[in-house]
Amino acid sequence: MKKWLKIILPILILLVVIRLALPSVILYYANKRLKEMPGYRGHIRDIDLALIRGAYKINDIYLNKIDKDKKTETPMFSAALIDLSVEWKALFHGAIVGELSFEEPVLKFTKDKVEPKHLRNDSSSFKKLLDDFMPLQINRFEIERGSVEYKDEFSKPKVDINLTQLHVLALNLKNSYDSSTLLPATVTAEARVYEGNLKFAMKINPLKDQPTFDLNAELRNTNLVLLNDFFQAYARIDVNKGKFGMYTEVAAKDGKFTGYVKPLIQNLDVVGKEDRKDNVLRKLWEELIGAVGQVFKNQPKDRVATKVPFEGSLKTPNADIWTTILNVLENAFVQAIQPSIDNEINISSVKAHKEKKPLLKRIFG
Numbered sequence: 220m221k222k223w224l225k226i227i228l229p230i231l232i233l234l235v236v237i238r239l240a241l242p243s244v245i246l247y248y249a250n251k252r253l254k255e256m257p258g259y260r261g262h263i264r265d266i267d268l269a270l271i272r273g274a275y276k277i278n279d280i281y282l283n284k285i286d287k288d289k290k291t292e293t294p295m296f297s298a299a300l301i302d303l304s305v306e307w308k309a310l311f312h313g314a315i316v317g318e319l320s321f322e323e324p325v326l327k328f329t330k331d332k333v334e335p336k337h338l339r340n341d342s343s344s345f346k347k348l349l350d351d352f353m354p355l356q357i358n359r360f361e362i363e364r365g366s367v368e369y370k371d372e373f374s375k376p377k378v379d380i381n382l383t384q385l386h387v388l389a390l391n392l393k394n395s396y397d398s399s400t401l402l403p404a405t406v407t408a409e410a411r412v413y414e415g416n417l418k419f420a421m422k423i424n425p426l427k428d429q430p431t432f433d434l435n436a437e438l439r440n441t442n443l444v445l446l447n448d449f450f451q452a453y454a455r456i457d458v459n460k461g462k463f464g465m466y467t468e469v470a471a472k473d474g475k476f477t478g479y480v481k482p483l484i485q486n487l488d489v490v491g492k493e494d495r496k497d498n499v500l501r502k503l504w505e506e507l508i509g510a511v512g513q514v515f516k517n518q519p520k521d522r523v524a525t526k527v528p529f530e531g532s533l534k535t536p537n538a539d540i541w542t543t544i545l546n547v548l549e550n551a552f553v554q555a556i557q558p559s560i561d562n563e564i565n566i567s568s569v570k571a572h573k574e575k576k577p578l579l580k581r582i583f584g
Contacts, residue, residue, distance in 0.1 A: 260283050274302060277303070279298075302319070327368045359392070392425050478528070
């Protein structure tokens, strides 16, 4: 017993020391990689290990984009917690894959006045960093309480819009436990967009060489008044009243796709008492926009809407412009387009696409 104790005890002590030191070693390596990453600078506050679960947690991480010419940093990504672990459900099916979850992540897009050339290829370095942190292939992915922001500091007025309360759940991305179906993976998402609700659902086969998926999404009751900074900066109008919705279905396989997008605006008002102090050109522009909205809205429903069908190959997409125009007129003068998904597109809807020749080419060859 004494002989075995002399052998086992040092090993146990060594394992304990390694276990206590390992988080600090991983934290040092991770921060070193973030510091050396070209075009970016980041930092992690702490790392926790859960060896029994086969996981580690990254606490309080941020990643900023560096402008070497201006010597400034722009916040790009942050998260309160990132959990990286082995997915046990897939392991029971014989696949060694990982699951990745984010808590309170924030992704920021910033429009730069001049985009420096040395920042254009940084995305490859960012992907390599993610591969270093998670060597296993991701089979399950989740985002909780996330947000996506867009900022333009150079517009007048400055634009700062965001999507909040984002929840995303992706399952079976590496087809580890359901290989009998055409679309084995699922991705669902929900978010809040200025008092509106965004919902997204997609079935997909990520292992196919050509994009193969069936998705539908809807955005309901977004308050356009809350987006006035965006409209004033890019369209030179402000909205006094209005709700926006959008509905879409898209399916793709074998390099072909088909689908539609259906935007709707309810109770639109761009001309009112609030615009009395605007200059003449601004008033004329808003009067024109308001007049177009009045002509093409369905009067009983007070709704401007259309349906834009599209189909084609991934190399030659084609939106049906004439059908779009007819849908606008139908909504205005015949029947209001319904604010819902039509459930008319699925993976079997994708057919071989024949290129349509222009009229002159058909006449003169």
